[in-house]
Amino acid sequence: MTAPPRSTRKADFPWWLLAAGGLALVLAVQIVLDDLYSQIFSIVSKGVGITIFVTLTGFTLATAIGLLLAVMGLSRHLVLRQVARFYVEIIRGIPILVLLFYIAFVGAPGFVAAWNFLAAPLVSAGLAEPIQVRDVSLLWRAIIALTIGYSAFISEVFRAGILSVDSGQVEAAKALGLTPFQRFRFIVLPQAIRTILPPLGNDFIAMIKDSSLVSVLGVADLTQMGKVYASGSFRFFETYSIVAYVYLLLTVGLSLGLRALEKRLRRSDEERGARSD
Template identity: 85%
Template sequence: MTSGTSTPRRNGEAGDFPWWLVVAAAIAVVLAVLIAINGIYSQIFSIVSRGIGITIFVTLVGFALATAIGLGLAVMGLSRHLVLRQIARFYVEIIRGIPILVLLFYIAFVGAPGFVAAWNFLAAPLFAAGLAEPLLVRDVSLLWRAIIALTIGYSAFISEVFRAGILAVDAGQIEAAKALGLTPFQRFRLIVLPQAIRTILPPLGNDFIAMIKDSSLVSVLGVADLTQMGKVYASGSFRFFETYSIVAYVYLLLTVSLSLALRALEKRLRRADRRQGQAGV
């Protein structure tokens, strides 16, 4: 091949013009105009949008807790102690094998009553002394039952993301850190985790987007999220097409915008890696 001939791009490379985004943006603009000028769509959007705050709250809190637990499970899974490794593997394999919806029902209708019964048993002396009142199942918020279920479900998947990212760190750098006398915690905090983050961020971002969509499952408990608000309106007005079109539209605005932000972050990280590589040559 001569120097003046360029290699044809493969389909799907980053250089392709994002025509899909142009079409999606055009559809989004049309729907936005329709919501603005059509009274029915405007009313539906006004009602449905009241659940956006709950959707975002459930996602942010659930994902933050799941990330913290997932990191702990990943560290346990890579521990030198057999018992810790087996506990982490047991948790991950069992939880990953249960559908999120089933886990949601289990936590809401089995786990919460079990927790209340255990708490009332352990706190019986306080009740006898008049220092506290027995806890009722209805005192445990359905919103927090849903958040706990999503946290448990996603922590198992996120732990595998962290584990893969940690294992991707060059073993030579860890050995060099040992030679410098760094403690295991210092090696993890200063050497392993900063490098693993670059590998972890893309799949972690995908899990965050997936949790936004799975947060719609909390509507089965009556939590007033985006999906529940649409369900209530549609069941009363019988305008299922208009209502669920708006619900899908709002979810797409959330997920596609986050997906684009994640891609931009990945490109920035790749450029930074290339600059570091060129500087090190």
């Protein structure tokens, strides 16, 4: 394989990253030297923990549900396929913000009413107490909404990755006597993960940004902390510059890490192919 021309390598150089790094450095110096920016950063950064918690918890749950939906969608049973397709198509058609409001203000009261109805015998016997809607954490309402919303998109990522595996290998594993679970665990999933990983990483980065929607419920995430400070101080430019800065540190950093991982996987595939030749 010949090396790409020097002009191509120059064109591929990440000049955008240098520009972004320069802007990030300027703002970092501003945060260190300017008392106002330093104060805003210290207040806003208190919401980073909630942002990360919401993202990690929601994405982990969404990935598990998405994998289950993908397996159901590829099942031999018609009912399972139709249930999975119904869920995916309906949820993908609802905006995340609308889903967030629906889970928070319709789903949570409905859950409380159902729980109190089912627990009524225990309540009358003094073995339990009825719960109120306010007892259901707004943080978990937001996490559940993001989980439901993203599980539909992630299921399509898993489905595409599973379908990308050569069917001949699955048939060979079946001929060797492997059970369906063993075929999926040892043959399909290890190969599909290379196709799944890049879009799955993109969904994770997208969830970091969409986690800002939980601020509409008053959850004290990064965006909410900035909104509260800006509304009280009227320092909108400085506050939202810091909020955008922190989000960019999270998303661009993860994006660069994901690209490095993709290159490493591609390089290992090329080396494996060269050895087999």
